[in-house]
Amino acid sequence: MSLILSILTQLQIATVLMSLDRYNCSEFKIKTIESYQKEPRVKPTSLAILASSAIFLMTWAMPALADVDYHIDINQPAHHLAQVSVSFPQTDSQVLTVNLPVWRTGRYQVLPIADGVRLFNATDSKGKSLPWKRTASGEWQITLTQPTSVKVTYQLHANELGDRLRHIDSSHAFLDASGVFMYSPAFRQQPITVNMQVPKGWKSYSGMERDGKSHSFKAANYDVLVDSPIETGISQHFSFDADNRQYEVVFWGEGNYDTTQIIADLGKISAQASAIWNGYPFKRYVYMVHATSGARGATEHLNSTVIQLPRFNFREREDYLRFISTASHEFIHTWNVKSYRPQGLVPYDYQSENMTDLLWVAEGSTSYFQNQLLLRAGVMTAKEFFDDLSLRIVLNQHNPGRETQSVAEASLGQWSSTWGDYAVNHSVNIYSEGYLASLALDFSVLTDSKLAHSYRDVHKELYENFKIPMGYTVADVQNILTALTGKDYQPWWQKFVNQPVSLEFNDLLAQAGLVTTYGDKPKIQVDTGMGLSGLYADLVLATVAKNSPAWKAGLTAGDELVAVNGLKVTADGFAKRFNDFSPGDTVKVTVFSNDQLKDVNLVLAEQPKDKLAITAVDNVTAEQKAFFKAWLGIDWPFDTEGKWINADGE
Numbered sequence: 001m002s003l004i005l006s007i008l009t010q011l012q013i014a015t016v017l018m019s020l021d022r023y024n025c026s027e028f029k030i031k032t033i034e035s036y037q038k039e040p041r042v043k044p045t046s047l048a049i050l051a052s053s054a055i056f057l058m059t060w061a062m063p064a065l066a067d068v069d070y071h072i073d074i075n076q077p078a079h080h081l082a083q084v085s086v087s088f089p090q091t092d093s094q095v096l097t098v099n100l101p102v103w104r105t106g107r108y109q110v111l112p113i114a115d116g117v118r119l120f121n122a123t124d125s126k127g128k129s130l131p132w133k134r135t136a137s138g139e140w141q142i143t144l145t146q147p148t149s150v151k152v153t154y155q156l157h158a159n160e161l162g163d164r165l166r167h168i169d170s171s172h173a174f175l176d177a178s179g180v181f182m183y184s185p186a187f188r189q190q191p192i193t194v195n196m197q198v199p200k201g202w203k204s205y206s207g208m209e210r211d212g213k214s215h216s217f218k219a220a221n222y223d224v225l226v227d228s229p230i231e232t233g234i235s236q237h238f239s240f241d242a243d244n245r246q247y248e249v250v251f252w253g254e255g256n257y258d259t260t261q262i263i264a265d266l267g268k269i270s271a272q273a274s275a276i277w278n279g280y281p282f283k284r285y286v287y288m289v290h291a292t293s294g295a296r297g298a299t300e301h302l303n304s305t306v307i308q309l310p311r312f313n314f315r316e317r318e319d320y321l322r323f324i325s326t327a328s329h330e331f332i333h334t335w336n337v338k339s340y341r342p343q344g345l346v347p348y349d350y351q352s353e354n355m356t357d358l359l360w361v362a363e364g365s366t367s368y369f370q371n372q373l374l375l376r377a378g379v380m381t382a383k384e385f386f387d388d389l390s391l392r393i394v395l396n397q398h399n400p401g402r403e404t405q406s407v408a409e410a411s412l413g414q415w416s417s418t419w420g421d422y423a424v425n426h427s428v429n430i431y432s433e434g435y436l437a438s439l440a441l442d443f444s445v446l447t448d449s450k451l452a453h454s455y456r457d458v459h460k461e462l463y464e465n466f467k468i469p470m471g472y473t474v475a476d477v478q479n480i481l482t483a484l485t486g487k488d489y490q491p492w493w494q495k496f497v498n499q500p501v502s503l504e505f506n507d508l509l510a511q512a513g514l515v516t517t518y519g520d521k522p523k524i525q526v527d528t529g530m531g532l533s534g535l536y537a538d539l540v541l542a543t544v545a546k547n548s549p550a551w552k553a554g555l556t557a558g559d560e561l562v563a564v565n566g567l568k569v570t571a572d573g574f575a576k577r578f579n580d581f582s583p584g585d586t587v588k589v590t591v592f593s594n595d596q597l598k599d600v601n602l603v604l605a606e607q608p609k610d611k612l613a614i615t616a617v618d619n620v621t622a623e624q625k626a627f628f629k630a631w632l633g634i635d636w637p638f639d640t641e642g643k644w645i646n647a648d649g650e
Contacts, residue, residue, distance in 0.1 A: 066090075068190050068222070070181050072156075073197040074232075080159040080168045086182055088150045089190065090125070096142040096150050096184055097135075098122075101350035104165055104178035105227055106299040106337075108359065108414045113165065113179050114138045119155040124148040138351055140182075152182060162295035164229075164306050172233025172252050173198070174290070174306065176299075177226040178350065192219040196232060204232035205250045207286050207304035223348065227302035227338070231288045238263055242270040246284040255291030255311035262289075262324070268377035269328050273335075275376055275633060276369065276456045277463045281339040287327065298326045300333030324379060325388075329370040336369075337362050340462045343471030358474065359411035360497075364434010365459065368442070375632060382637035383647040386514075386614040393505050393516065394612050396436055400546035401427040407437045408497050421557035425546040428500075436503060440496050441481075442631065443508055448485035451630040457484055512631055513624030515617045523609040526578050526585075528602060530555065537571045541591075553600040555591065562597070563590040578604070616642040 066089035073083045088096065100114050114137050122130040122142045130150065132142040142150060158166035158173065158180070165179035181194075196204060196215040207228040208217040215232065219225040236251040240263055247270065249263055266287060273280065286304035291311035298307040307326055313319045337345075344356030356362075371388055374380035396402060404426045405413070411430055417423065442455035461480045466472040474493070481489040495501065506516055529548020530541050539561040544550045563569060565588050569577050581587055583606030590599050616638040617624070625636045637645055 066190065068183070068187050068192050070192065070194045070225075071197070072175070072180065072194070074168055074173050074199065075197070077168050077173065077199060078170045080157055082156045082158060082168055082173070083153065084156050084180065084182075085151060085153045088152070088184055088187055090147055090149045091144070091186060092147045093186065094144055096122075096144060096186065098140045098142060098152055098182050098184050099351055100138045100182045101178040101226070102138045102352070103350070104163075104176055104299075105301070105348065106333075107163070108354070109417075110353065110415065111163070111165070112137075116157045116160075116166065116179065117154050118157070119153070121153050123151050123153075136351070154182075156180060161290070161292065162297065162308070164297060164299045164308065170199075172202070172231065172235065174252075174288070175230040175232070177222075177229070181222075181225060183222045183226075183350075188223070189221045192222060192225050194218070194225070194230070196230070198232050202233050203235060203237065204230060205235075205237065205248060205286060205288070206230040207284070207302055224302065226348075226350070228304065229288070229301060229306060231306070240267055242267045243273075243280075245270065245280055245282065247287070248284070249287045249289065251289045251291065253291035253311055255309075255314055257289070257291060257314035257323075261320075265324055265377075265379045266327060268379055269324075269331055269373050272373040272376045273331075275373070276332075276459055277335050278460065281334055285331075285334070298330050300330045300337060302338050303334065305330035305333070321380065321384060321388075325370050325374060328373050329366055332366045332369050332373070335463055336366050336459060338468075340466045340468060341471060343473050346468055346471030353415040355412060355415070357408040357411045358472075358477070359414050360407040360430045360434030360437055361477070363430045364407065364432075364436075365438040365455070367431050367435040368438035369456075369459075372632060375634060381644070381646050382634065383644045385632075390516065390612045390614050392432060392435060395432060396503070398545070399428065399433075400425045402433065402502055403500050403546075406497060406499050406501070407433050410434075421543045424543050437496055437501075440501075440503055440508065441492075443511060444492060445481065445485060446627060446630055447511065448487050451626060453484040454630060509614065510617060511624065512628040513617050513620040513636070514614050514628075517613055517615055518608045518610045519613070524583060524606045525609040526581055526583055527605040527607040528578055529605070530561070532571060532574060534571075539569065539571055539574070549602045549605050550589075553589070553602050555589070555600060556593070558593075560592040561589065562592060564588070566590070618642075 068089070069087040071085045075081070075083055086098075100117065102110050102113060104111070104113070120132070120140060122132050124130055124144075125148045130142050130144065132140050135141050142152075144150070156166070158168040158175070160179065161167035161174070164174070165176050167174045193211055194208070194217045195211075195213070198204065198215055202215075204215045206217050208219050208224065208230075210216060211218040217228075217230065219228060231250050231252060233252060236259065238249045238259060240247050247266065249259070249266065251257065251259065282303040284303060288304065288306040290306065290308040291314070292308050294310055295308045296310060296313075298305060305327070307323065307330065309319070309323055314323055341362055342356040342358035344358070345354045345362075348354060371380060371385050375382065375385045401424060405428045407428060407430065410417075410428045410433065413427070414430055417427065438455060445458070446454050458477065458480050462472055462477075466476060478489045478493060481487075509515060527548065529545040529550040531543035531545070532539065533542040541550075541555065541557050541559045541561065544555050544557055561569060561574070564577050578587075581604055583604050585604050587602050587604065588599055589602050590597065620636070628636060639645055
């Protein structure tokens with residue numbers, strides 16, 4: 001009996017180690033090994049029995065090494081419907097758990113993904129129906145009485161284009177596996193094949209390798225599948241090479257995009273990766289571009305991305321910069337997030353929140369670097385770069401939430417974050433404020449290392465030393481900072497990351513020879529602190545900024561504006577009406593609040609009327625120019641009179 005127990009004990013340990021190895025969880029490996037070492041050893045005379053018994057038991061306990069086969073039949077595209085089947089290899093378990101993720105990568109929010117599933121069914125190897133029950137929002141448990149393979153089928157509804165989750169119509173299908181293909185934790189690391197039946201004339205593309213057919217793909221495991229969306233349908237396809245890497249660009253939907261310009265600029269961006277990292281994590285990369293009826297946004301994946309913009313939002317320079325900047329952002333994510341990411345996101349837990357206080361590094365620093373690559377590549381001018389930075393500064397200064405929430409708290413709160421009045425007044429954004437925290441950190445590293453290193457070197461080290469399956473911690477980032485600068489970064493972290501902070505932008509930018517300005521003779525206008533939604537031409541207050549005139553007068557989001565000084569006001573005339581007054585004036589505002597009419601007095605404040613700009617300081621020094629060059633990698637962009645040398649982005 002003791003021998004059997006010893007065999008079982010050691011088999012359990014081996015099984016756990018093998019399982020953890022699949023998920024590359026080194027910390028747990030060590031702990032398990034340590035506990036294993038404390039176990040009594042088996043006598044040498046028992047080794048043969050142990051080996052044969054272990055092989056037998058492992059064969060019984062472990063799932064067979066076979067592919068998980070997926071099939072999707074897009075048989076009713078006009079109604080956003082498809083039929084999905086998943087064939088799992090033979091298992092000896094009494095219960096097979098099958099899951100559909102409750103969130104998708106790149107969007108840190110639990111979603112009602114499983115609501116798209118209907119007509120769920122499970123059968124054994126002989127086609128006999130198996131009993132099952134729904135045990136969680138994204139979980140089904142199938143009961144088994146004997147070893148068998150299992151086939152799961154279900155109807156899928158896919159009409160979530162703007163979520164970049166799944167969308168099927170008569171012209172295409174965009175399929176993110178997190179919203180389309182179920183998996184079983186028991187077979188999560190098994191090889192995968194995907195076969196699709198699509199309407200005639202459709203073409204299919206993915207970051208996954210093809211499996212010999214036009215509409216078939218293969219992946220090493222479910223984690224690769226879930227990070228390799230498929231675009232299939234009627235589209236335009238282009239390919240190009242850059243720095244010994246293959247790129248594909250797929251355009252779905254008609255729009256005013258210039259494919260020649262886009263492809264040329266994407267090639268320029270690729271060539272700038274070496275400014276941050278040594279090497280590429282991919283051989284082939286796929287850009288999927290959606291020209292939509294209104295949906296916008298983008299999501300990064302393992303070696304691909306999907307970018308969405310309204311179909312006529314590509315041509316104008318401002319629109320194009322928004323698009324190409326987004327493309328740069330998603331390209332950077334191929335390293336930052338997809339190749340290395342915070343420990344709380346490794347490995348992905350598809351069935352619950354993945355908590356980390358470092359999302360601002362994952363997302364905010366990506367936003368921080370995106371335009372730097374464009375600037376270095378010559379796709380964006382220095383003036384355009386600083387116009388964008390100026391806008392970010394203004395938005396930060398008008399965000400009361402920066403006084404309440406830190407970027408670390410925002411990272412932890414991202415999974416439960418909301419929009420609207422409360423968010424504006426009490427929250428910060430991991431993207432925008434994460435950008436500014438990255439800016440402050442970059443300037444600190446440049447200063448402390450005497451320009452020998454920058455924040456780019458932090459990310460270079462993360463890529464070199466913390467590739468997935470590892471995950472980095474706050475201590476890891478701080479240790480890198482100390483190694484680069486020789487300084488302890490815990491105090492900096494406490495001030496700029498762990499608590500709310502308001503940056504002194506002029507003090508910061510002065511190191512690079514820059515200053516913010518509203519012009520020599522800045523104009524002012526009134527500030528009420530009230531904001532309308534602008535969606536339905538109504539006068540319902542969407543936001544009331546904390547400590548603004550409207551806030552102090554007791555107004556709140558949801559109040560409906562009726563009149564100003566006794567005269568009716570319209571949504572179109574909202575701003576013009578208040579511009580009839582001057583800062584310091586008191587005006588009577590009539591509103592419906594909880595359906596009751598009331599009057600309040602607002603003492604109007606002031607705000608700049610002109611746009612904030614960033615320009616050169618007077619008498620810039622050689623040291624400031626050197627700092628500028630070390631920061632952005634380009635020469636000083638101003639002439640001797642402080643004017644932009646190249647301001648034209650056309």
